[in-house]
Amino acid sequence: MPRWKALPDELDPRVREFVEAMRRSVDRAGLGVPAVAERTGYGRASWERYLHGRLLAPKGAVVALAEVTGTPVVHLITLWELAERAWSRAETRLAPGAVAATAGTLPARPLPGRSGPPPAPLPSDGERARPRTRDGGADRRWRTALLLAAVVGVAGVAAGAFFLAAGREPGTAGVVASPSPSVATPRVLPSGVRCAGSDCTGRDAQTTGCSGGLAATARTATVGATRVEVRYSRACGAAWGRITPAGPGDTVTVSAGSLRRTGQVSAPGATIAYTPMVAVTSADDARACAVLASGQQGCTP
Helix, strand or coil, X not given: CCCCCCCCCCCCHHHHHXXXXXXXXXXHHCCCHHHHHHHHCCXXXXXXXXXXXXXXXXXXXXXXXXXXXXXXXXXXXXXXXXXXXXXXXXXXXXXXCCCCCCCCCCCCCECCCCCCCCCCCCCCHHHHHCCCCCCHHHHHHHHHHHHHHHHHHHHHHHHXXXXXXXXXXXXXXXXXXXXXXXCCCCCCCCCCCCCCHHHHCCCCXXXXXXXXXXXXXXXXXXXXXXXXXXXXXXXXXXXXXXEECCCCCCEEEEEECCEEEEEECCCCCCCCEECCCEECCCHHHCEEEEECCCCCEEECC
16 A cells, blocks of 8 residues: 555646655655654644645745755755745636735645635624614614713823823822833744743754754764754754764764753654754854764764
8 A cells, every 4th residue: 555645636747746755755764744743843734735735835844844854955945946836826827816925934825726615704894893783773872882982092091191291190190100110021932933042952943943944054064974063043042963864873962061962863764863952142152963873973163
């Protein structure tokens, strides 16, 4: 029994080629869909759709897949760009005048031609503004109450502005208000990112959304035929170590000051290994080292 189901006949050839390339990457890494979902941070149901041609995978998911399977990211992204253009053109043909969304910045889109039931009609502006009434008198009473509430609201805002300008709070005339203590503004994280700084230490870069397009290789070294990297995410304020290709018994370690984390190949047939993250203030704070099963070892500068 074949592992993958046949792709839909209506798929554009460029979309088909892209999906088949993703399937080959998963097969070469010896992973199943649950493992791909766990390591990339994208849901299992989403990967079922991506790998069966029912949804076009977003760019972030493609980058994450390349990382966890050891596939050259440039190859997959090149195919994705061709598939994305074909997908957008198909959507434009199906909906003349509509602006095709970009899969790298918006959620994955359903396969053109497989639309669901039409959405329920939205209420008109009048219906959203007020409830329906059975008689004109009730309608007039409702409008009168709404006008009164608006007048009271405006009066309250004006009073508050007056007291604020005078340096006093309502009810405390003659008393100069003391300045309120400053409050630290919480850090706003990009969409999909689940940690920042010390909260990221010990956590997985894939499942927390710190990898993919938010990460870059800051330091590299070569141990035998293996590439050792320090991966750094400014958005998360964290770094981790990665080695490719990796085999059974190979280990990679990342350290920053007193923090240290180690990773190994976690699935049979996988060709990539990476560590949990450590919090850093800059990429220069982190160092990655590899110890191979062959006995060879080395670190990034």
